[in-house]
Amino acid sequence: MNAILKGAIGFSVASFVSLGAGAASAQSAATLTLKDNTAVSLTYQTSSCVGTLNQSWPSSILAGSFATRTATSSLTSNGCSVTYQRADNGRSCRFVATRLRSSLTGPWNYPTVNTTASGSGITCTYTITSVSSNGDWAVTLNVN
Numbered sequence: 336m337n338a339i340l341k342g343a344i345g346f347s348v349a350s351f352v353s354l355g356a357g358a359a360s361a362q363s364a365a366t367l368t369l370k371d372n373t374a375v376s377l378t379y380q381t382s383s384c385v386g387t388l389n390q391s392w393p394s395s396i397l398a399g400s401f402a403t404r405t406a407t408s409s410l411t412s413n414g415c416s417v418t419y420q421r422a423d424n425g426r427s428c429r430f431v432a433t434r435l436r437s438s439l440t441g442p443w444n445y446p447t448v449n450t451t452a453s454g455s456g457i458t459c460t461y462t463i464t465s466v467s468s469n470g471d472w473a474v475t476l477n478v479n
Contacts, residue, residue, distance in 0.1 A: 365415065365433075367403070367404055367417065367473075369401060369476045370478065378419065382415055384416075387407050389405045417429070443468065448461045461475060
């Protein structure tokens with residue numbers, strides 16, 4: 336009887352651990368497209384992402400061009416902070432694009448994007464283009 340009880344408890348713990356690991360490994364993705372709407376190229380300054388970025392941000396983005404990157408995370412948040420600088424006047428745009436939820440199984444909040452322009456001669460805008468209940472979302476970040 337004791338062996339049967341130990342076996343049942345062991346199975347229950349193993350099942351719980353297995354289910355817990357599965358829940359924690361569910362991936363959400365933030366897809367960020369950074370567009371250069373200026374007449375000059377943009378130079379990469381710095382970035383930081385929650386989770387794993389599919390590839391590094393390019394060292395420069397040509398005028399009229401764009402770069403898209405995806406950050407995947409199994410945590411309770413996803414997103415990136417990224418800063419690019421205009422090649423002509425040294426002004427920069429910093430974008431902090433994030434999405435949060437209160438727990439690994441809780442609902443996702445609506446994404447937020449904060450922008451900071453280093454001064455006059457540059458504007459930083461954004462458009463959230465898609466939002467999914469599973470945590471995935473996409474945003475276009477504009478440097479003007």
